[in-house]
Amino acid sequence: MLRPCLRYSPRAVRSPRCPQYSYRNSLQSPPVNQKSFLPLPSPPSIRGLQTPSTDSQDRIPLRKQLKQDAKSVKARRRERREQEEASRQKWELTVGVEIHAQLNTETKLFSRASTSPSELPNTNVALFDLAFPGSQPEFQAATLLPALRAAIALNCEIQPVSRFDRKHYFYQDQPAGYQITQYYEPFARNGYIDLYGYDGIAPEDGDQVRIGIKQIQLEQDTAKSQELPPSTQLLDFNRVSHPLIEIITMPQIHTPATAAAFVRKVQSILQSCNAVTTGMELGGLRADINVSIRQRGDDSGSHQYGGIGGLGQRTEIKNLSSFKAVEDAIIAEKNRQISVLESGGVIEGETRGWTIGSTETRKLRGKEGEVDYRYMPDPDIPPLLIGQELVAELSRTLPTAPDALLNMLLSPEYGLPIEDAKPLVELEDGARLEYYQYVVDILRELQQDLDPKARASLGRVAGNWVLHELGALLTKMDLPWDAERVTAQSLAAIIDNLQRKQITGATAKQVLGMLFDGDRRPVAQLLEDENLILRPLSREEYMALAEAAIEQNPQMAEQIRRKNQLGKLGWFVGQMMRTGEKGRVEAQKAEAILRELILGS
Known part of the structure; x- marks a missing residue:
């Protein structure tokens, strides 16, 4: 009868008669000491020792194993969904x-x-x-x-x-x-x-x-x-x-x-x-x-x-x-x-x-x-008596209900999508909603001279700037809401200048960032001092910038032309905005010129 190999040596490891290594691979059960019925100890990892051979048919490539595991996970999820539906x-x-x-x-x-x-x-x-x-x-x-x-x-x-x-x-x-x-x-x-x-x-x-x-x-x-x-x-x-x-x-x-x-x-x-x-x-x-x-x-x-x-x-x-x-x-x-x-x-x-x-x-x-x-x-507390006059007064002075606020924001008066309306109602106990409404009211005063159709989108535009542009700066700096950091008057002035095409979108974000960081100059003065007022480029200037960008990457221009990969036009627009005078290149006009030069349209 063979003894278990309790000591580790190259000879013992190589010996096919050693019961400890008589099994084929790790998926099989390890051998058991017949006297104690306990698994024998595994050998330590020693450099230079030979490992027992395994049959190639027992090996599963890692990539195949990962695919099988992924399929198993999907199958279990599908089974859970089916069980959930059946139980429902x-x-x-x-x-x-x-x-x-x-x-x-x-x-x-x-x-x-x-x-x-x-x-x-x-x-x-x-x-x-x-x-x-x-x-x-x-x-x-x-x-x-x-x-x-x-x-x-x-x-x-x-x-x-x-x-x-x-x-x-x-x-x-x-x-x-x-x-x-x-x-x-x-x-x-x-x-x-x-x-x-x-x-x-x-x-x-x-x-x-x-x-x-x-x-x-x-x-x-x-x-x-x-x-x-x-x-x-x-x-x-x-x-x-x-x-x-x-x-x-x-x-x-x-x-x-x-x-x-x-x-x-x-x-x-x-x-x-x-x-x-x-x-x-x-x-x-x-x-x-x-x-x-x-x-x-x-x-x-x-x-x-x-x-x-x-x-x-x-x-x-x-x-x-x-x-x-x-x-x-x-x-x-x-x-x-x-x-x-x-x-x-x-x-x-x-x-x-x-x-x-x-x-x-x-x-x-x-x-x-x-x-x-x-x-x-409770014998120590008398009954609680509530008068109808008190109830009526509290009902009269109760703030507008959240559902009513949502319906107001979704109405044509503001025209917000539900994705913007809900956060405005829920954030900061209504403080941001109050700020937003103040911005819209100021914009309506500033833009009385504009066409009513142009003013119809004021609510949606203001919502984007209050929630996403200003909100992104607060999130980035991990700061709480503060209506005085960028006043409603200042934000409305930025939006008004943008809609009148006196500044570009990039300039509007730049000015917002300056005010957010503590610049207290009025928006009009800031634009003048920093020379940020838009001076539109001529068609010839747009053409020159577009041709220079195309010369930098003619292969990409050819891909756009031959394979209609219009998404790559954005790269050329970015190049034009980087090489052109800061704040003067308008993305829409730049893309229109690029389409004309590359696609002939």
Whole structure:
């Protein structure tokens, strides 16, 4: 019986009798020590040692292997798409959303402690926030105003009388052992949001979908906790009792993309009416998602899946902090539930968690119900009475809704494409939109002498300069929006000179860059001082520049002529602009001369 080769030597390696090297290639299983049933150790890499021979038929060229791998990836993607389509045909997804948003207030909900952010923990707290024995809640009436603005903007019915309840649970971030909320009688009910294609809803949901809002309730936030492994929790009570609204939808969402679009639009609406100060990106808005699955056409209650009331058993995914997380978590939970049901299992009512970058939700705990929380009316807080005069005044002074702003920008008055209109509405809480409208108003004053047809494109041209040209400079320098860096008056003057053909596009961008970098001269003076006013070239000057450019590269000119490769004309235009006097060569005229010389047209 042969012994295993435990020492490495050239002789041992070359020996065909060594069991360690009796297998043909790395795809086969390594030999096993018959006594220990463990794989024998692999030899170290030693220069000069011979490697065992392999048959040529076992070798796969790298390029062929890469192609096979790419085909496998495509096949798996195609299979996933087919499975997704099949599951969509068989199973119906239903999603309900609960959004918690911090209100824009100066004081907390039941104390006079400040809500201003503080780097020092546990500095903005009152005795009631810490559940100090004997302290009493004192409702701060001013906190109601942003909550009402939000409810009105979300098309809710404001209730004249609402009440606060105690929701009991023990956790270290809730010092009183209960949270004050409005479970039974919230201050707002029966709202809705309309979502459109431009909001990013799923194609299968059509051009428009309306999502009902069951209720909006006031409640207090909890403390902020920080975990220090292995067993330490730090608590910052600055956030305790910060006013929140909880927005609860009806279970009327059936696609992950539409759920994410709903949360995104709610944030946009809350910001537009000044109800909140921050969004998801800074932790001022968080979403919980309820997900259930049932077979399509099954309205019997889906009891075999653990559900009631015509829907499957729902699970809740807590504390989602981005729009992408909302969509990804729903997809993962939907796939998990379908897998459980198709394997004969039953969905359990659970609270589940989600980690960004994950592909699966994880169980946190069993789902609590109304009985577990032991809801009861709060005996220390009187009913909240809301007068109709206050509601009417807030409705009258509410800022224009985002959808109305979009329709205005898409109308002939401005003529913007949706790709430009949406960013203008969403960026900087409307500050850039206000700047853009100011630029358009100034341009209309400056160009009253021009033909109405020429003035019809003012809105689109101004949108391009505000969003793309000025926006690109801000992005390049990683700077926040600042309307004073290039004033609306200066940008309008640049655009006016460009449209009157007193400067070229390249000169307009140069002047914009100079103003952006701090030049404070008026545009007219800057153009005069720097000799940037366009002095049009004559036809003879264009012809000379074009002939010189063609002489530099006659082969390319021949390719354009023989193969009609018109895209290469741009190279010659660039050469003419580089060799000609700066700011005087107009690209359109240069291309027209080149076409005439090269193509005879």
